Amino acid sequence: MGETIQIVVTVNGRRRALDVEPTATLLDLLRDDLGLTGSKACCLVGECGACTVRLNGRIVDSCLVLAAEVDGGEVMTIEGLAPDGRLTALQERFLDHGAVQCGYCTPGQLMAATDLLARIPHPTVAEVEEGLAGNLCRCGCYVQITEAVLAAAEGER
């Protein structure tokens, strides 16, 4: 409804030209326009982190970013983490350590944890817990997620 806005955005390395609603969020764009449903919707107010993606090198809650704002930008989603089908060390460690239960929060956790390790290659427990505090997991995998992140950091030294 109403006027749409034309944008160009690179998602997981692919350039896309899109018409977006002025009210549409980046999460809407990813899930509804591009069919990239790996980014999840839960609270839609920036509190749960299920929708976490990387935008221009920084992680954001994609439910809080307007699609129109990402014009010219570069986005990476969970689908872009292992593009050739080979899991990253972090993805493997998540599975090894039981950091995935229902899996609904997992894409957001992985995007946030990948970013954390890029900024802090060898984090402490407290740094991991603080860094991932914006990603809720109702299955309560926090301990296992922290273990997985630390193990990935260890292995990637």
Added chain:
Amino acid sequence: MRAEALSQVGLGRVGHSPQRVGGRTRVTGEQRYVGDIHLADELQVKLVTIPAARARIVAIDAAAAQAVPGVRLVFTPADLPQPVPRFGPQFADRPVLAVGETKYHGEPVAAVAAETVEAAEEAVRLVQVHYEELPALVTIGAALDPAAPLVQDPSSRPGDPLAHTNVLREHRYGWGDLDAQAAELVVDHRYRFPMVTHFAIEPHAFLAAPDGSGIVVWSTIQHPYWLQRMLAKLLGLPLAKVRVIAPDPGGGFGGKQHTKYEPLLAFMALRVGRPVRLVLSLEESFQAARRAAAEVQVRTGVCRDGTLVFQEIAADYLIGAYADIADRVVGKGSYIACGPYRLPAVRIVARAILSHTVPSTAFRGFGTPQVIWAVESNIDEVARRLGLDPLELRLKNVARKGEVFIPGDTPADGDWAESLRKAAEAIGWGTPRAPGRGRGIALGIKLGPTTGLSYATVRLLADGSVIVSAGTSDMGQGARTVFAQIAADELGAPLDWVTVVMGDTAVVPYDQQTSASRSTVLMGSAVLRACRDVQAQLRAMAARLYEIDEAAVEVTRGIVRLPQRELPISVVLSEGLGPLGGELIGTGEARKEPVPGHPLGGTAAFYDFNCTAAEVEVDEDTGDVTILRYVSVSDVGTAINPLQVHAQDAGAAIMGLGHTLMEQYIFDEAGRIRNLGAIDYRIPTSMDLPRAFETLLVENGDGPGPYGAKGISEGALLPVAPAIAAAIRDGTGVAIRELPLTPERVWRALRERDAAETASDVQGVPLAEGFPMAARHGKPSRRRQHGQG
């Protein structure tokens, strides 16, 4: 050498922790949850609600909404068959849309289907609902007031002596003669448990599509077969024409057990002749499912030596406006209110009290956390009053393995004292601890399923790979992995050669439900039997092929053992199937039969048992509680997948920290929920964890499931609150009997303690004599050591 190589086939699965089956798609974002599914030509549905809890609906004017471009249907109760169909797992009391009166904040009065979400949202804003707000009942006290309005129309409860009250049902259990017991001390207190919500990160989602002469419904439901039955009844269709597709839910915790908006969607889809799709917001999920609040009065009678002689419990549960499964929750939860103790006399009265709130439903623990909170806290109080060690008091009274502790029910099925000792040892119970710190211990017990029926099929394909069909829902607990491990082990296939098909009533045989921690025990046994059925067919096949007596053939794991030699299953299979190929199809069934006359309809299939110990530090200035150490010990029989068991226990404990420390619905005076959504309703994050956190298992192989497994995943949630409260008590001297233990509530209790202390001179409290752990600490402020992380 050959035999050696063969013997390794199939080993190393049960009892080991391979990567989760279905894990890979969850870390790549490929996993499809209901909300990720779109159908060609679908319409988007949005619910119309009003900002009131209880209101009389005067009129619904849909004209303006109807006129929004893209809107295809504004669906009101008038569009439904009349009288408006009602449904519910226990009572058919919930209308598909509110009829005449809304009974809780968030109850839909109409719904819109449109080509886009935006059009549907705009139309929802334009639906004019004329209503008259009415007073709403949101507390137990208000609902029990003889002058209170009735939540449900008494005419809907014919022949029910309680129909003219807001008590939906009263449950009474007990044995022995309370009055004949010579108690030397009676401890009597009231405990409050808050109203909380499941907060699965995946909100509920539904799609419905007409399908020839039937219907297909996709749902985040935990019980697809129950939904199928309910829809068939509501729509007047045979079961075979109602197909429910239930992809793995993104967390269930009980909130997705029962039918919610699927009937509405089904009626709308049939009306417009197109698929319709509804994805709830988190706020709407808060208004779709929650846990019952409770007030529990506990009287515990005890001898001076710590022998319990009676318990009397009056548990009032505040359920919602419609029953959902809440009355069963009340009945089953309160049944085990006295815990795992040997008690000569017990009296339990529990009431399910209707109110103008969101219908409460199953939630991890199923009515038991409320009573365990109360009873375990009271036991702690008893120990302190007698000057006994709370651990010793429990060890003295806890039922021994094989001992009947609820007459007429399953005897104690574990060495429960072992769990207590293990938790105590891990927390350093009885060792000195720093000033200002307190330790608490508590235990929890819950009944497994009382009835059950699960079917499974296992197909051994020509190449030796396996397809398991099981109607369980894997919502994170890991049932898919456990079934794959069982099949891999029994049939000697590599784990990644096993596919587990779930979640489609048209494809997978019947399973009663996924609840009560049943799936490993019941469906796991069905899968095991189906594998053994395949093994029997292999034996017959080998006997025929090698012309020997069937009795001389043995099939274990991946190997067919003949008198003179051993062959891998795959060799026998390919020879036996011959040039046409094909497969062997095994079926398995597991039942937990009802017991006529049993108050719950059946005895416990097993008990979910946990002991939890914690050490805390309380900030005397802010009331902030820091959990320094936390130990959770579960009696699991056998851990088929230890990693998953530990993760379930840790998850249950963290979920328990939610209602213990921070979670609760808050209402305004008109019954509207004031803290809908993630900003105002906080759940535990990675920053709320105990500083040191340990989950331990007791494994004695004494469960009824495959290889001695018991059900798990609820037990570890039960004792969280009483253990933490006891630790706060131990550290500060204040007993708090209402959850959650927010900093404000703790702070107030500390100030009341200070005021009482000043008033009563410096005598100390008489409760604490004798037992050193209960000794009150001096007053000086004990600050939390911040920030050396």
